[in-house]
Amino acid sequence: MAVSTLYTTQALNSTCSISTPAKSHVGFHQKQLVFYRRTSKRVGGGGGVITCSAGDSQTVVIGLAADSGCGKSTFMRRLTSVFGGAAEPPKGGNPDSNTLISDMTTVICLDDYHSLDRTGRKEKGVTALDPRANDFDLMYEQVKALKSGVPVDKPIYNHVTGLLDPPELIKPPKILVIEGLHPMFDDRVRDLLDFSIYLDISNEVKFAWKIQRDMAERGHSLESIKASIEARKPDFDAYIDPQKQYADAVIEVLPTQLIPDDNEGKVLRVRLIMKEGVENFSPVYLFDEGSTISWIPCGRKLTCSYPGIKFHYGPDTYFGNEVSILEMDGQFDRLDELIYVESHLSNISTKFYGEVTQQMLKHADFPGSNNGTGLFQTIVGLKIRDLYEQLTSSKAAAPLEATKA
Numbered sequence: 330m331a332v333s334t335l336y337t338t339q340a341l342n343s344t345c346s347i348s349t350p351a352k353s354h355v356g357f358h359q360k361q362l363v364f365y366r367r368t369s370k371r372v373g374g375g376g377g378v379i380t381c382s383a384g385d386s387q388t389v390v391i392g393l394a395a396d397s398g399c400g401k402s403t404f405m406r407r408l409t410s411v412f413g414g415a416a417e418p419p420k421g422g423n424p425d426s427n428t429l430i431s432d433m434t435t436v437i438c439l440d441d442y443h444s445l446d447r448t449g450r451k452e453k454g455v456t457a458l459d460p461r462a463n464d465f466d467l468m469y470e471q472v473k474a475l476k477s478g479v480p481v482d483k484p485i486y487n488h489v490t491g492l493l494d495p496p497e498l499i500k501p502p503k504i505l506v507i508e509g510l511h512p513m514f515d516d517r518v519r520d521l522l523d524f525s526i527y528l529d530i531s532n533e534v535k536f537a538w539k540i541q542r543d544m545a546e547r548g549h550s551l552e553s554i555k556a557s558i559e560a561r562k563p564d565f566d567a568y569i570d571p572q573k574q575y576a577d578a579v580i581e582v583l584p585t586q587l588i589p590d591d592n593e594g595k596v597l598r599v600r601l602i603m604k605e606g607v608e609n610f611s612p613v614y615l616f617d618e619g620s621t622i623s624w625i626p627c628g629r630k631l632t633c634s635y636p637g638i639k640f641h642y643g644p645d646t647y648f649g650n651e652v653s654i655l656e657m658d659g660q661f662d663r664l665d666e667l668i669y670v671e672s673h674l675s676n677i678s679t680k681f682y683g684e685v686t687q688q689m690l691k692h693a694d695f696p697g698s699n700n701g702t703g704l705f706q707t708i709v710g711l712k713i714r715d716l717y718e719q720l721t722s723s724k725a726a727a728p729l730e731a732t733k734a
């Protein structure tokens with residue numbers, strides 16, 4: 330397969346070499362990329378395998394890992410809101426698409442890289458969490474292509490039918506979020522991530538959330554929910570949970586310590602674990618960077634009903650890495666008073682005073698808006714915006730620096 334052309338596009342600003350495939354059409358099932366011109370028309374009605382060098386319009390890639398039902402969609406809604414504009418499925422496409430597109434962001438769900446459909450998994454006796462049910466080669470090729478400014482034909486896993494549907498065209502966005510079970514599992518995909526997040530929901534809390542959603546909204550029985558959690562657990566422990574060691578930020582959700590022997594799971598203790606030394610990311614801190622601080626903000630400036638609110642902040646280690654941990658146990662009574670807490674946090678990457686509070690008030694109806702899950706998801710969203718701005722401005726400044734030298 331010889332390289333036939335050297336191709337430079339202005340819009341994508343990437344330099345690409347195209348090699349003509351042996352067959353006239355290259356589809357996702359052949360684990361190769363379908364190439365589109367700037368106008369998004371297929372080259373010569375067929376396709377080609379392409380290699381691109383990164384241009385200045387390179388896509389920033391964020392990975393979000395969590396088990397099913399652990400709040401990924403809610404987090405995504407908070408994140409896209411920080412960048413402005415509504416996130417919607419591709420227009421005129423498959424109504425069961427898992428993709429969400431807004432002005433700045435495209436969120437793709439890694440369930441779309443299931444290589445076995447529901448029947449296939451059943452026949453082979455594997456869960457969707459098992460790497461054997463997922464196509465990591467294709468995931469890597471397509472994330473790499475998007476990061477380099479090249480559109481791809483991404484498969485769709487249809488959660489309604491349990492089948493793999495025909496692919497959808499994904500164009501390179503400014504920010505690509507890959508969310509799902511395995512964004513940090515394959516080291517090639519992991520290396521493409523500019524920032525990674527793991528939502529670590531403890532078993533007790535996961536169970537409470539799943540019951541709430543699957544019983545109330547999906548009509549499942551308590552027994553079937555318990556059975557499904559148990560069936561997934563060995564593969565969750567083997568393939569999903571270990572990814573948290575690679576995450577730049579982990580949001581850990583645990584039962585409260587403010588109520589002795591609490592088993593209701595309504596009040597939560599949430600920890601934001603932030604890796605030190607990550608490029609373009611400086612951890613949030615409370616009062617004084619690097620100190621160890623416990624803070625009860627309840628009193629004249631913050632209304633708290635039982636069991637109150639407790640913050641903790643300090644340096645720590647996590648899987649052998651130096652981290653800073655910010656913790657909030659308890660829940661807010663009045664979201665408008667959150668400004669008091671916000672004003673004591675530093676490095677939160679807001680653009681104006683009170684932006685965290687404004688975001689939280691805007692989405693007061695989202696799950697977790699009265700506790701640390703909503704607060705920390707919002708802050709991580711702002712940190713990602715900051716990281717994106719740093720990455721793009723350093724790229725824009727690079728030619729100038731080069732000229733100076």
Ligand SMILES: Nc1ncnc2c1ncn2[C@@H]1O[C@H](COP(=O)(O)OP(=O)(O)OP(=O)(O)O)[C@@H](O)[C@H]1O
Binds near residue numbers: 397399538698702
């Ligand atoms: N912060 C939170 N506080 C309380 N409940 C929550 C929170 N986040 C999520 N939930 C509960 O968990 C359910 C699943 O949330 P969400 O749809 O965001 O998760 P998901 O990881 O995208 O799920 P899936 O992958 O199965 O679609 C919600 O309907 C809600 O009941």
Ligand SMILES: O=C(CO)[C@H](O)[C@H](O)COP(=O)(O)O
Binds near residue numbers: 397458488
């Ligand atoms: O863990 C999951 C990620 O969302 C799903 O269970 C997996 O994608 C399989 O989906 P379905 O249960 O709809 O066949």
